[in-house]
Amino acid sequence: MVQVLAVLLAIAYLIPVYMTVVTSLKAPGEINFMTAWELPSVPNWESYSIAFKQFAPHLKNSFILAIAATLISAAMGSLNGYVLCKYPIPGANIIMPLIVFGMFIPYQSILVPLFQFMQKTKLYGGLPGLILVHVVYGLPITTLLFRSFYEEIPDELLGAASIDGANFFGIFRYLIMPLSGPPFLVVCIWQFTQIWNEFLFAVTLARPDAQPITVALANLAGGQAVSWNLPMAGSILAALPTVLIYVLLGRYFVRGLLAGALKG
Amino acid sequence: MQSRRDQLVAAVIILPSIVLLGIFVYGFIAQTMRASMTDWGQEAAMSLTPEINHVGLTNYKELFSGFLNMRFRQDLTNMLFFTLLFVGLSLLVGLLLATLIDQLVWGETFFRTVFLYPMSLSLVVTGTIWRWMLQPRGGINVLPTLAGLPAGQFLWLSSRQQSLIFDWSHIFHYTCLAALIILALMAYGHWRRGEKRRLRTKLIICAVLVGIFASGALTRIRLLDFPEEHGFNKALWGVVIAAVWQMSGYTMALYLAGLRTIPDELREAARVDGASKFQIYRYVDLPLLKPITASAIVILGHIALKIFDLIFAMAGPDHYPTSVPAITMFLKTFRGNELAVGSAIGVILLILVSLLIIPYLVNSFRTGEQ
Numbered sequence: 001m002v003q004v005l006a007v008l009l010a011i012a013y014l015i016p017v018y019m020t021v022v023t024s025l026k027a028p029g030e031i032n033f034m035t036a037w038e039l040p041s042v043p044n045w046e047s048y049s050i051a052f053k054q055f056a057p058h059l060k061n062s063f064i065l066a067i068a069a070t071l072i073s074a075a076m077g078s079l080n081g082y083v084l085c086k087y088p089i090p091g092a093n094i095i096m097p098l099i100v101f102g103m104f105i106p107y108q109s110i111l112v113p114l115f116q117f118m119q120k121t122k123l124y125g126g127l128p129g130l131i132l133v134h135v136v137y138g139l140p141i142t143t144l145l146f147r148s149f150y151e152e153i154p155d156e157l158l159g160a161a162s163i164d165g166a167n168f169f170g171i172f173r174y175l176i177m178p179l180s181g182p183p184f185l186v187v188c189i190w191q192f193t194q195i196w197n198e199f200l201f202a203v204t205l206a207r208p209d210a211q212p213i214t215v216a217l218a219n220l221a222g223g224q225a226v227s228w229n230l231p232m233a234g235s236i237l238a239a240l241p242t243v244l245i246y247v248l249l250g251r252y253f254v255r256g257l258l259a260g261a262l263k264g
Numbered sequence: 265m266q267s268r269r270d271q272l273v274a275a276v277i278i279l280p281s282i283v284l285l286g287i288f289v290y291g292f293i294a295q296t297m298r299a300s301m302t303d304w305g306q307e308a309a310m311s312l313t314p315e316i317n318h319v320g321l322t323n324y325k326e327l328f329s330g331f332l333n334m335r336f337r338q339d340l341t342n343m344l345f346f347t348l349l350f351v352g353l354s355l356l357v358g359l360l361l362a363t364l365i366d367q368l369v370w371g372e373t374f375f376r377t378v379f380l381y382p383m384s385l386s387l388v389v390t391g392t393i394w395r396w397m398l399q400p401r402g403g404i405n406v407l408p409t410l411a412g413l414p415a416g417q418f419l420w421l422s423s424r425q426q427s428l429i430f431d432w433s434h435i436f437h438y439t440c441l442a443a444l445i446i447l448a449l450m451a452y453g454h455w456r457r458g459e460k461r462r463l464r465t466k467l468i469i470c471a472v473l474v475g476i477f478a479s480g481a482l483t484r485i486r487l488l489d490f491p492e493e494h495g496f497n498k499a500l501w502g503v504v505i506a507a508v509w510q511m512s513g514y515t516m517a518l519y520l521a522g523l524r525t526i527p528d529e530l531r532e533a534a535r536v537d538g539a540s541k542f543q544i545y546r547y548v549d550l551p552l553l554k555p556i557t558a559s560a561i562v563i564l565g566h567i568a569l570k571i572f573d574l575i576f577a578m579a580g581p582d583h584y585p586t587s588v589p590a591i592t593m594f595l596k597t598f599r600g601n602e603l604a605v606g607s608a609i610g611v612i613l614l615i616l617v618s619l620l621i622i623p624y625l626v627n628s629f630r631t632g633e634q
Contacts (some may be wrong), residue, residue, distance in 0.1 A: 002367045009361070010378045013509070016393050019403065023396060033402030037410060079277050087274035095282065097629045102289040104621040106570045108593045109614035110292035112299055112607050115597075117292075136288045139281050168270040168277075197386035199573035204598060214388040218577050221392040228396055235389045246384035250377060253384065257514060258521055 020232045024048070028227035047233040051220075054230075055237055057209070058216035062196055063241075065127055065212055069134035070191040074184060076135070077142020082176055084143065085150040086158055096147070103140035107200055118205060125207035133205065134195050141194075142187050145259050149183035150176065182252070189249055190256035193242045213238045293614065300324070300608035305601055323608040329487050335584065336592055336609070337432055341494040343588045345428075346504060347568035353508045354564050355557060358515025363545070365516070366523050376520070380513035387510065391577025394506035395421070398578075420502030421579050421586060429495035433488040440482060444473045499585035503575055510574075511567070515560050522556040523549060562624040566617050589613055 023031060024047050026040040084092060107114075114133065115124070123129030153176070161171050199214045206215065217238050221231035246253050300323055304316045327336050361379050365372055382390065397403040398420035405416035430438065451466035476482065526549060534544045572590040579586040581595055589609050597606030 002364060003369065003371075006364055006368060006371070006375050009364070010375055013378050013382070016397060016509070019397055020393050033399060034406060034409075036399075036402045036406060076281055080281050083274040083278045087271055089275060089278060093629070097625045098290075099282075099285055100629075101621065101625060102285050104566055104617060104625075105289065105293070106590065106610065106613040106617050108570075108572075108590055108606075109296050109610035110288065111296075111593075111610060112597060112603055113292040113295035114288070133288075136284050139285055143281070162267070162270070167267070168273040193384060197388070199386070199388050199576065200594075203576075204594070214386050214573070217386075217392060218388050221395065221577065222580050231392050232396065235392045239385050239389045242384045242386070243381065246381060247377070250380075254380070254517055257383065257517055 020235055023228050024232035024236060026229050028229055031228050044229065047229040048237070051230055051233040051237055054220070055213060055216055055234060058211055058213045059237065061127060061206075061210055062212040062214075065130055065134065066192050066195040069131045069138060069195050070188050072131070073135045073138035073142045073191055074187045076139060077187060078146045078176075078180060078184065079172070080139065080143040081146025081148075081150050082172055085147045086155065096144075099140050100144055101140075102137065103144075107137070111200070111204060115204065124205065125210060127206075127210050130201060130206055130210065130212075133201050134198070138191055138195070142191065145187050145190070145256065146180075146183060148259060149180070149186075153179060185249070186252045186256045186259070189245055189252050193245065193253070196242055296607045296610050296614075299604055300611050302604050304604040304607075319604075323605050324612070327605070327608060327612070331490075334492060335587065336589065337492070338494050338497070338584070339587050339589045339592050342497055342500060342586065343569060343571075345496045346500050346507075346571065346588065347565060349500070349504045350507045350511070350568045350571075351561055351564045353504065354511050354515050355560060357508060357512035358560070359519050359553075361512065361516040362519035362523060365520060376516075379516055382510040383513050385510065387573035388577040390506055390510050391574045394502065394509070395578045398502045398505070418501075419499065420505070421499050421583070423498040423501075424585060425498045426493075426495035427498065429493050432492040432494055433486070433490075435487065436482045436485060437477070440473055440477055444470060444477070447473070497585045499579075499583075503571075503578055503586055506578060507568075507571070507574060511564060515564070518556050518560050519553060522553045526552050559624070559628075562620055565620050569613060569616050569620070 019036070022039060023036070025043045025045070027042070027044040027046075030040060030044075083089065084096060089095065118124035118129050118133075121129075123132060157175065158171055161175050166174065196212075197214065198212075199218070202212045202215045203218070206212065211219075217231070217234050220234055301318060301320055302316045303319045303322075327333050365375055365379075368375065399405070400419050400422065401415075404420070405418065407416070409415050447466050447470050451463055451470060454460075454463040454466060530548055531544050534548050539547065570590055571588060572594070575581075575583075575586050575588060575591055576594075581587075581591050590613065593606050593609040593613070596602040596609065
């Protein structure tokens with residue numbers, strides 16, 4: 001009984017995937033509302049080559065943006081988390097909530113000054129500017145995640161290391177970093193997914209040639225009189241990297257998801 | 265144990281992040297607030313040496329009562345209904361899925377993976393896919409014909425029908441009433457748990473609200489010179505479905521993690537006392553999941569208030585029936601060059617999100633430090 005219900009619900013959750021794949025494989029002439037659920041008579045792989053050709057530069061932008069911003073924000077978050085967890089910083093009790101608040105704000109409330117700032121510093125429109133923006137607004141979550149991981153490292157261990165003469169960087173390099181593998185993976189997966197999927201900054205702060213995949217997809221699907229096979233093939237291309245990460249490293253993805261909900 | 269030198273190094277390491285966040289979060293918020301109280305826009309937005317005048321709260325007043333800003337008030341209404349439906353349904357579906365998975369004999373990992381995968385997608389992808397699924401004459405609507413039934417007729421995204429229509433000029437009455445109901449429920453909770461001081465505070469606030477209501481002060485504020493009807497746009501159902509499909513896996517994961525932390529001894533003890541399976545679920549499991557529901561409401565609620573990408577991809581920014589403040593902010597700022605008005609909408613969104621997030625942050629960091 002329970003199993004049957006689970007299977008039915010699973011089918012319901014997978015229906016959009018079926019529709020997407022089926023539609024993407026149809027020739028434009030074969031796409032018809034009444035036969036939307038039927039399989040294509042002949043698979044039309046051309047949708048993918050057209051979509052890929054159109055999307056290739058934007059996929060490249062997304063990869064550069066997501067990888068660079070993920071690595072930088074993770075590295076900074078790791079150092080921040082270490083400091084905030086293990087060193088007595090004046091006002092640390094207030095600093096942490098103030099930092100974390102930054103990940104909940106609606107970005108509409110900073111977008112106008114950010115836009116101005118980007119124009120003044122000539123960072124507007126290009127990938128370096130977007131990377132900077134994603135690094136800065138990624139700092140709250142990476143700092144929070146690393147701090148909560150490092151809380152599990154006993155202070156005695158650090159004390160012993162510093163008696164042995166290890167300094168700040170020594171402890172970080174030889175004690176903290178070797179223990180940071182899984183947290184680093186959790187944080188990177190989380191950040192990569194977030195940045196890859198982000199849309200608001202991408203649509204307002206990037207010039208056409210620097211636009212990431214989400215903007216390209218929205219432009220393609222939002223345009224008039226598109227045959228639906230292209231947006232569907234495009235959706236699959238845009239979704240593939242994050243879905244692959246989810247399927248292969250789901251355990252770490254879920255850990256990031258749960259840790260993001262604070263301590264609740 | 266830590267040398268002074270190391271403490272100094274630590275402070276230097278953290279400083280850049282604090283400076284960056286100080287500027288990009290708090291500095292920019294301050295700038296947005298300042299800009300929202302000016303007439304910055306139109307020609308002034310284009311010129312290099314703009315003439316910007318301070319206009320106080322005029323932009324806010326215009327948004328809430330100006331004749332031309334009717335769209336914004338419907339945006340707020342849409343946002344409210346979307347938030348209620350999205351959060352409510354995500355919690356319900358998530359709880360259902362978690363309970364189901366907890367009972368499964370086989371395939372637990374598989375089903376968990378299937379219910380959670382939409383979370384890894386971009387809202388733009390979700391929006392594009394569901395836009396196709398919810399075409400008036402296709403997708404979901406023709407599904408019944410496969411079983412020989414008549415096709416569905418509902419216009420998931422483009423319906424112009426409204427229900428629950430109310431007059432915006434009475435908005436303060438409704439707000440006051442809603443606050444009263446929420447506070448009364450909280451007071452009831454405090455009374456049941458015997459928290460006397462908190463009960464007293466809530467009762468005092470309730471009494472004040474009743475007083476305001478009875479005094480007729482709210483009727484005397486003339487917000488609008490004309491009756492203006494707003495209501496629940498049925499076209500929002502399409503957005504709600506897509507959003508719940510995407511996020512219910514998240515609540516499922518939260519609830520599942522919660523169910524796994526309930527010690528078996530507790531359920532065992534209830535079983536020994538003769539509790540049925542359902543009674544254990546109702547009286548042991550559900551009460552222990554309450555804190556998770558609280559954080560899920562905050563997390564999902566703030567996502568709902570900010571929702572932008574999904575609606576942009578599903579219906580486009582110019583589709584009036586499904587518009588929300590975040591969409592109008594984008595249009596005003598980047599298409600209309602009305603930077604001051606866009607800033608004002610940004611500030612309103614920030615205030616709404618803060619009402620939800622600040623108590624949550626205070627609470628989690630206070631308990632976290634102990």
